[in-house]
Amino acid sequence: MVRLADVARAAGVSTSTASRALSRPEMVAPKTREHVARVAAAMGFQLNATARALTTGRTGLVGVIVPTLANPFFPPIVTGVQQPLTEAGGNVLLGVSDHSEDRERDLVTQLESRVDGLVLVAPVSGDAALRAAAERLPVVTVDRAVPGLPAVLVDIPSGVRQLMAHLLDLGHRRIAYLGGPPGSWMDRQREKAALKAAADAGARLTVLDPVPPQIDAGLAAAEHLLRHEAEVTAVLAYSSYVLLGLLMGLPGAGLRVPEDISLAASDDLTVIGMTRPGGTALQVPLEEAGRTACRLVQESSGNGTRPRRVRVPTTLVVRESTAAPR
Amino acid sequence: MVRLADVARAAGVSTSTASRALSRPEMVAPKTREHVARVAAAMGFQLNATARALTTGRTGLVGVIVPTLANPFFPPIVTGVQQPLTEAGGNVLLGVSDHSEDRERDLVTQLESRVDGLVLVAPVSGDAALRAAAERLPVVTVDRAVPGLPAVLVDIPSGVRQLMAHLLDLGHRRIAYLGGPPGSWMDRQREKAALKAAADAGARLTVLDPVPPQIDAGLAAAEHLLRHEAEVTAVLAYSSYVLLGLLMGLPGAGLRVPEDISLAASDDLTVIGMTRPGGTALQVPLEEAGRTACRLVQESSGNGTRPRRVRVPTTLVVRESTAAPR
DNA sequence: ATCATTGGTGCAAGCGGTTGCAGCAACCGG
DNA sequence: CCGGTTGCTGCAACCGCTTGCACCAATGAT
Numbered sequence: 001m002v003r004l005a006d007v008a009r010a011a012g013v014s015t016s017t018a019s020r021a022l023s024r025p026e027m028v029a030p031k032t033r034e035h036v037a038r039v040a041a042a043m044g045f046q047l048n049a050t051a052r053a054l055t056t057g058r059t060g061l062v063g064v065i066v067p068t069l070a071n072p073f074f075p076p077i078v079t080g081v082q083q084p085l086t087e088a089g090g091n092v093l094l095g096v097s098d099h100s101e102d103r104e105r106d107l108v109t110q111l112e113s114r115v116d117g118l119v120l121v122a123p124v125s126g127d128a129a130l131r132a133a134a135e136r137l138p139v140v141t142v143d144r145a146v147p148g149l150p151a152v153l154v155d156i157p158s159g160v161r162q163l164m165a166h167l168l169d170l171g172h173r174r175i176a177y178l179g180g181p182p183g184s185w186m187d188r189q190r191e192k193a194a195l196k197a198a199a200d201a202g203a204r205l206t207v208l209d210p211v212p213p214q215i216d217a218g219l220a221a222a223e224h225l226l227r228h229e230a231e232v233t234a235v236l237a238y239s240s241y242v243l244l245g246l247l248m249g250l251p252g253a254g255l256r257v258p259e260d261i262s263l264a265a266s267d268d269l270t271v272i273g274m275t276r277p278g279g280t281a282l283q284v285p286l287e288e289a290g291r292t293a294c295r296l297v298q299e300s301s302g303n304g305t306r307p308r309r310v311r312v313p314t315t316l317v318v319r320e321s322t323a324a325p326r
Numbered sequence: 327m328v329r330l331a332d333v334a335r336a337a338g339v340s341t342s343t344a345s346r347a348l349s350r351p352e353m354v355a356p357k358t359r360e361h362v363a364r365v366a367a368a369m370g371f372q373l374n375a376t377a378r379a380l381t382t383g384r385t386g387l388v389g390v391i392v393p394t395l396a397n398p399f400f401p402p403i404v405t406g407v408q409q410p411l412t413e414a415g416g417n418v419l420l421g422v423s424d425h426s427e428d429r430e431r432d433l434v435t436q437l438e439s440r441v442d443g444l445v446l447v448a449p450v451s452g453d454a455a456l457r458a459a460a461e462r463l464p465v466v467t468v469d470r471a472v473p474g475l476p477a478v479l480v481d482i483p484s485g486v487r488q489l490m491a492h493l494l495d496l497g498h499r500r501i502a503y504l505g506g507p508p509g510s511w512m513d514r515q516r517e518k519a520a521l522k523a524a525a526d527a528g529a530r531l532t533v534l535d536p537v538p539p540q541i542d543a544g545l546a547a548a549e550h551l552l553r554h555e556a557e558v559t560a561v562l563a564y565s566s567y568v569l570l571g572l573l574m575g576l577p578g579a580g581l582r583v584p585e586d587i588s589l590a591a592s593d594d595l596t597v598i599g600m601t602r603p604g605g606t607a608l609q610v611p612l613e614e615a616g617r618t619a620c621r622l623v624q625e626s627s628g629n630g631t632r633p634r635r636v637r638v639p640t641t642l643v644v645r646e647s648t649a650a651p652r
Numbered sequence: 653a654t655c656a657t658t659g660g661t662g663c664a665a666g667c668g669g670t671t672g673c674a675g676c677a678a679c680c681g682g
Numbered sequence: 683c684c685g686g687t688t689g690c691t692g693c694a695a696c697c698g699c700t701t702g703c704a705c706c707a708a709t710g711a712t
Contacts, residue, residue, distance in 0.1 A: 001462070003698060014662045019700060029660060049439040050379045051698035054667050059376060061419070061440075069405045075395035082422055089436060093387070094420045096408055110415060113375040114387075136327070215600070244600050271597040274541070274570050329668060340692045345670060355690060377668035380697050658709075667700085673693090680687070 002045045011039040022047060060088065062297055063111035063118045065095040065104060071213050071241070072269045073286065074121060077142060080290020081119050084298070090116075099181070101125050108133050117297035119290075120144070122186060138300040140293045144185050150296045150307035152289045156186065156266070157193040159282045159314035163236060163264050164197035166280070166316060170324045172234040172262060173203045178221055178246075179238045180210035190238055190266055206232060211242060218245015226253055233325035234262035240272040243279050247321070258323035268317055278319030285312050328371045337365040348373060386414070388623055389437035389444045391421040391430060397539050397567070398595045399612065400447060403468060406616020407445050410624070416442075425507070427451050434459050443623035445616075446470070448512065464626040466619045470511050476622045476633040478615045482512065482592070483519040485608045485640035489562060489590050490523035492606070492642060496650045498560040498588060499529045504547055504572075505564045506536035516564055516592055532558060537568060544571015552579055559651035560588035566598040569605050573647070584649035594643055604645030611638050 008018035013036060020027045021036035028036075053059040064081050066074040082092045093115050095107035101124045108125075111118060117138035123130060130146045133139050141151045167175055177194050179187045191207060198205035208224065211217040218241060225235065225246070237243040243265040247257060255261050257277055265272060268281035289312050296308060334344035339362060347354045347362035354362075379385040390407050392400040408418045419441050421433035427450045434451075437444060443464035449456060453472045459465050460475050467477045493501055503520050505513045517533060524531035534550065537543040544567060551561065551572070563569040569591040573583060581587050583603055591598060594607035615638050622634060 005698075015699080016663075016701075017661055020661090023700075027660080032660080046435060046439060048698055049436075050376060050385060051667090052700075053376045054380050054669090054698080055700040057667075069395075069401035072398060072401075075398075075401045078420065079395045079422060082420070091433075091436065091440070092420045094404065094408070094418045096405060107417075109372060110375075110417065113372060114417070215596070248600060270541070271600065274574060274597065275600060276602045331668075341669080342671075342693080343691055346691090349670080353690080358690080374668055377697090378670080380668080380699090381670045383697080654712085656709105656711085658707100660707090661705085663702105663704080665700105665702090667698105670695105670697085672695090675692080676690090678687105678689085680685105682684095 001048075002043050004045070004047065007036065007040045007043055007045050010043065011036045023052075058116055058301075059114060060085075060090040061093045061115045062090060062294060063093045063095060063107075063115040064121065065097055065107050065111070065118065065123065066121045067097050067099045067124070069096060071239075072271070073213075073239075073267060073284075076286035077121055077290040077293070080287035080292075081294040083287070083291050084294045097124070099124060105129060112137060117301055119293045119297060121293075122184070124183070138297050140296040140300070142289055142293050145309065148307060150300055150309065152293045152296065152310050152312065154284050154289065155311040155313050156189050159284075159316070160190055160193035160236075160266060161197050162314070162316040163266060163280075163282060164194060164201070166318060166322065167234050167236070167262065167264065168197075168201045168203060170234075170262065170322060172325055174206070174232045174234075175203060176206045176208055176225065176232040176235045177238075178208045178211065178225075178235055178242060180217070180242070181212050182210040184210075187238060194236060213239040213241050215241050215245045215248075218242040218247075219249040220245075222246045222249030222253065225250075226255075232261070234264070234322070237263065237265045238267075240265045240267050240269040240279065240281060243272060243281070243321075244275065247275055247277075247279065257321050259326065262322040262325070264322055273317070273319065275321075277321045280319045280322040281317055283315040283317050285314075288312055327374075328369050330371070330373070333362065333366045333369055333371050336369060337362045349378075384442055384627075385440060386411075386416040387419045387441045388416060388620060389419045389421060389433075389441040390447065391423055391433050391437070391444065391449065392447045393423050393425045393450070395422060397565075398597070399539075399565075399593060399610075402612035403447055403616040403619070406613035406618075407620040409613070409617050410620045423450070425450060431455060438463060442627055445619045445623060447619075448510070450509070464623050466622040466626070468615055468619050471635065474633060476626055476635065478619045478622065478636050478638065480610050480615065481637040481639050482515050485610075485642070486516050486519035486562075486592060487523050488640070488642040489592060489606075489608060490520055490527070492644060492648065493560050493562070493588065493590065494523070494527045494529060496560075496588065496648060498651055500532070500558045500560075501529060502532045502534050502551065502558040502561045503564075504534045504537065504551075504561055504568060506543075506568070507538050508536040510536075513564060520562060539565040539567050541567050541571045541574070544568040544573075545575040546571075548572045548575030548579065551576075552581075558587070560590070560648070563589065563591045564593075566591045566593050566595040566605065566607060569598060569607070569647070570601065573601055573603075573605065583647050585652065588648040588651070590648055599643070599645065601647075603647045606645045606648040607643055609641040609643050611640075614638055 005015050008015040021033045097104040120141045122143040127146045145151045265281040268283040272279035272281050331341050334341040347359045423430040446467045448469040456472045471477050591607040594609040598605040598607050
């Protein structure tokens with residue numbers, strides 16, 4: 001592998017000049033600069049990112065830790081983070097925590113010395129652990145607010161209000177909230193917003209046991225729901241996947257959607273628009289959230305402005321899974 | 327940030343001993359080792375991955391370049407690659423090429439000096455470019471065979487044979503193949519296998535213009551298909567997304583699935599099982615493919631065994647979108 | 653013509669680890 | 683009791699690049 005020193009020698013300059021010719025062009029005479037560039041190109045030389053990172057202290061990498069990639073909610077966020085980096089030659093260092101706090105902690109410590117900053121998507125660790133990490137490098141959370149840390153938050157309260165308003169407008173007064181994942185910060189926000197919206201409208205909101213964001217969880221929930229069926233005319237599920245499960249499970253039990261029961265989800269994966277009936281859901285600008293998170297990381301590596309908190313808005317998409325109750 | 331030298335001083339040993347105590351425990355007296363470990367832990371010390379990478383020449387990172395994360399085909403592969411790395415403390419450095427050859431090339435050169443090896447998923451670059459990269463670091467392709475390079479290949483020929491056999495058994499004799507993405511190596515394999523299967527059975531296979539793997543492409547294709555409708559009783563689409571689009575578009579044009587026309591796809595995303603009717607498709611072990619690719623990278627960084635080519639098998643999943651023609 | 657700038661370049665000291673080699677003490681067998 | 687292992691530890695060079703500082707020639711001002 002050809003090193004900078006080789007290029008320098010071949011070009012008849014010192015390594016410092018060669019270095020500057022490539023990394024700080026404005027510090028070098030145009031003639032020298034071009035000569036070095038030409039020689040470097042001819043030799044097929046490329047700066048060694050590792051060595052460079054060691055001296056400058058900046059790696060050009062941003063770590064992104066997601067709970068999983070199996071939930072289509074997360075890949076778009078990763079894509080979003082990647083975008084602002086591309087222009088600067090940066091890259092994404094990916095970590096998948098599998099929803100495990102231990103794994104998440106390990107990932108954070110592993111990545112700490114390899115990245116310029118960290119984007120934690122829906123982290124499961126406690127506030128204290130996250131704040132501790134933030135003392136050592138820029139940390140931005142997505143879908144999770146930690147006091148004192150910058151964050152990108154989907155504006156769930158307003159989104160849930162939109163959903164609830166939609167259901168209430170249709171005339172529903174007995175609604176079930178099917179939340180999850182168990183223990184999630186986000187979920188508590190959703191639940192709170194839903195409860196408030198219901199209370200404000202004098203409607204009843206039954207909070208079901210939280211479930212993981214998987215289709216079979218939706219199926220199981222459908223079963224569970226049957227016991228409550230007489231009591232509710234609509235279900236608000238936190239995940240499109242759960243909603244898909246409900247869509248599959250309820251008809252088998254003789255409940256038609258939306259005639260017998262209305263369904264809505266608080267996210268909007270591509271698939272939910274493709275079902276019959278299509279699912280009413282909340283569209284979330286996930287890539288945008290990722291881009292924003294990345295910019296917040298870049299901001300906070302620079303000047304010491306105080307942590308920002310950015311909310312990204314949701315859009316209600318009404319499809320066929322919701323209708324007026326009988 | 328506390329450095330190894332600090333730990334060494336605090337522990338009253340040389341940095342070399344401290345280094346070995348942490349990285350090559352067997353070379354150090356148990357007593358010393360534990361003492362150093364204790365001091366290091368007390369000081370909250372962690373080895374700096376960058377510095378370590380510079381001296382050892384190994385970063386512990388594997389680069390994964392995918393065309394996109396928006397197609398659910400790819401995230402599971404990334405997850406798969408990550409798994410074998412986890413145990414060794416390695417990580418995935420992600421690159422998204424957006425199906426662009428230029429971007430892909432840039433990514434390869436960017437990542438070259440930061441990773442121990444590269445997994446290229448469905449790369450769009452030419453054989454020569456890929457082979458050139460492989461001279462400088464271990465490269466494994468997924469879903470693309472390059473002579474001389476190790477690869478993980480979904481066994482599409484056999485899968486397509488399964489699909490075609492299914493359609494032929496049902497009695498279809500006029501079948502359309504809706505391929506893509508345009509210019510894809512994989513697609514040529516599929517098309518070839520499908521043509522052969524049709525020819526062997528004396529059936530006719532119409533090859534439609536290739537389309538990108540998006541739902542609206544499926545919709546457009548549905549429209550296009552109507553002109554050929556009289557001539558075919560079944561469509562084999564290369565992507566579940568395209569199939570979804572067909573499922574949406576055809577009924578609107580008065581064609582029922584599967585009564586008027588059968589549909590099948592050569593991959594099997596979660597969603598395709600959730601539609602009404604459910605889509606007949608080919609289930610592909612994507613995570614497994616990712617894991618295998620990662621192991622191949624690790625293998626080829628070590629000893630110089632000759633490049634292996636691993637095929638992962640597919641499973642035919644029959645759902646409601648296929649039936650006997652009228 | 654002289655002196656202070658200024659722009660361009662080179663020297664050498666790092667960045668934070670790893671590792672070949674030498675040194676040294678304790679241990680072994682004879 | 684001695685020479686040879688064996689097991690640990692330390693010294694110092696090095697990985698490939700960046701950068702503060704010194705140096706020098708050319709430039710402009712006086």
